[in-house]
Amino acid sequence: MRIGILGGTGPQGRGLGRRFAMAGHEVLLGSRDASRAQQVAEELADAGNVSGVANAEAAQAELVVVAVPYEGHADLLTSLADALAGKVVVDCVNPLGFDAHGPYPLDVPDGSAAQEAQRILPGSTVVGAFHNVSARLLDDPSVTHIPGDVLVLGEDRDAIALVIDLVTALPGSRGLYGGRLRLARTVESLTANLIAVNRRYKTHSGISISGLPDVPAASAP
Amino acid sequence: MRIGILGGTGPQGRGLGRRFAMAGHEVLLGSRDASRAQQVAEELADAGNVSGVANAEAAQAELVVVAVPYEGHADLLTSLADALAGKVVVDCVNPLGFDAHGPYPLDVPDGSAAQEAQRILPGSTVVGAFHNVSARLLDDPSVTHIPGDVLVLGEDRDAIALVIDLVTALPGSRGLYGGRLRLARTVESLTANLIAVNRRYKTHSGISISGLPDVPAASAP
Numbered sequence: 001m002r003i004g005i006l007g008g009t010g011p012q013g014r015g016l017g018r019r020f021a022m023a024g025h026e027v028l029l030g031s032r033d034a035s036r037a038q039q040v041a042e043e044l045a046d047a048g049n050v051s052g053v054a055n056a057e058a059a060q061a062e063l064v065v066v067a068v069p070y071e072g073h074a075d076l077l078t079s080l081a082d083a084l085a086g087k088v089v090v091d092c093v094n095p096l097g098f099d100a101h102g103p104y105p106l107d108v109p110d111g112s113a114a115q116e117a118q119r120i121l122p123g124s125t126v127v128g129a130f131h132n133v134s135a136r137l138l139d140d141p142s143v144t145h146i147p148g149d150v151l152v153l154g155e156d157r158d159a160i161a162l163v164i165d166l167v168t169a170l171p172g173s174r175g176l177y178g179g180r181l182r183l184a185r186t187v188e189s190l191t192a193n194l195i196a197v198n199r200r201y202k203t204h205s206g207i208s209i210s211g212l213p214d215v216p217a218a219s220a221p
Numbered sequence: 222m223r224i225g226i227l228g229g230t231g232p233q234g235r236g237l238g239r240r241f242a243m244a245g246h247e248v249l250l251g252s253r254d255a256s257r258a259q260q261v262a263e264e265l266a267d268a269g270n271v272s273g274v275a276n277a278e279a280a281q282a283e284l285v286v287v288a289v290p291y292e293g294h295a296d297l298l299t300s301l302a303d304a305l306a307g308k309v310v311v312d313c314v315n316p317l318g319f320d321a322h323g324p325y326p327l328d329v330p331d332g333s334a335a336q337e338a339q340r341i342l343p344g345s346t347v348v349g350a351f352h353n354v355s356a357r358l359l360d361d362p363s364v365t366h367i368p369g370d371v372l373v374l375g376e377d378r379d380a381i382a383l384v385i386d387l388v389t390a391l392p393g394s395r396g397l398y399g400g401r402l403r404l405a406r407t408v409e410s411l412t413a414n415l416i417a418v419n420r421r422y423k424t425h426s427g428i429s430i431s432g433l434p435d436v437p438a439a440s441a442p
Contacts, residue, residue: 104403147431179417182325186414189407196400197430205432210368211424
């Protein structure tokens with residue numbers, strides 16, 4: 001599949017781009033700054049077919065992942081609404097603030113970044129996913145097992161199934177339905193708890209759902 | 222330890238009471254209705270030392286767990302603030318609403334039930350824990366392995382360590398620090414996502430944190 005990544009030069013976008021390319025997808029890594037995107041795409045050349053482009057060009061892809069910082073989220077999506085119409089848009093933005101006590105969830109008027117995206121993109125099918133995966137693990141090609149589950153949130157069964165299938169690009173990870181879009185805020189915010197876990201236990205944590213013996217990991221290590 | 226459970230006749234309180242008693246703790250199962258508490262305590266008699274009492278008597282215990290429905294949370298804690306002063310109070314209340322689309326997180330003026338408890342109980346040390354554990358698994362004595370991690374949230378290291386140790390009463394579960402109280406809302410709300418998972422996959426799910434190979438489960442199965 002041809003996958004565009006808005007904000008593809010940030011840690012999460014870059015890490016997902018690497019894994020999608022390693023899985024054989026064609027990746028259009030987008031950035032505000034196309035020359036910066038080209039530079040990062042070159043750094044990912046060993047992973048597979050990755051091109052660095054402007055965000056507007058990445059938005060032309062078949063499926064588009066939104067991985068920009070929350071500050072620029074609404075403005076960017078507003079500017080690309082026409083290009084994104086009719087597509088599945090995967091939002092993995094975590095609206096977090098940071099202070100002396102660490103990260104905390106920001107108040108989002110729409111409830112969550114994913115709901116904000118759906119409001120701005122009424123012609124697109126927004127799915128929330130990839131919020132809690134360690135960017136560090138994604139972007140390290142020596143990591144062959146990315147533990148944990150990817151909670152996939154949305155309203156449309158076909159789009160959810162498509163994104164659950166996309167999780168197979170992360171070896172060891174499993175895509176699971178995690179609820180409707182109105183439950184996305186919790187999954188976005190959970191990243192703050194995982195950062196607290198990381199600090200206390202010196203690790204790169206993720207989440208898994210227990211009690212699902214019959215739902216296999218997307219791809220065993 | 223002598224553990225009081227406010228709302229001990231509800232599913233979560235009853236399940237935790239069973240496990241604490243099985244682990245050798247003395248449990249004061251509290252309820253608005255002491256005779257109802259006595260009845261449930263008799264049902265748990267096979268688990269160990271469980272007494273059914275009024276909530277006010279349960280609040281006299283060494284450590285007190287709050288497992289009431291969110292509707293009655295603030296009023297009950299206000300009425301018991303004096304008895305709870307100087308103690309560790311473990312809040313496991315999930316403020317959720319339900320409609321035709323299933324459960325959803327309620328807006329909580331203080332941010333979370335745990336923060337509400339800490340505001341009402343300035344003389345107590347409030348810790349959030351046991352939000353995401355399946356009451357069904359807790360209350361089934363034939364279940365010898367309760368999978369998943371219990372995220373423990375709070376400000377006080379000693380109180381957090383005490384509650385992490387208490388998680389050893391749940392065989393197979395592991396207690397982990399999950400962040401400060403301001404991150405409790407996310408863990409309380411996550412129960413709505415787990416209910417969505419349960420409905421989709423027909424299970425009793427919980428959460429685990431991946432990426433922590435060196436933090437052992439409290440008690441192996």
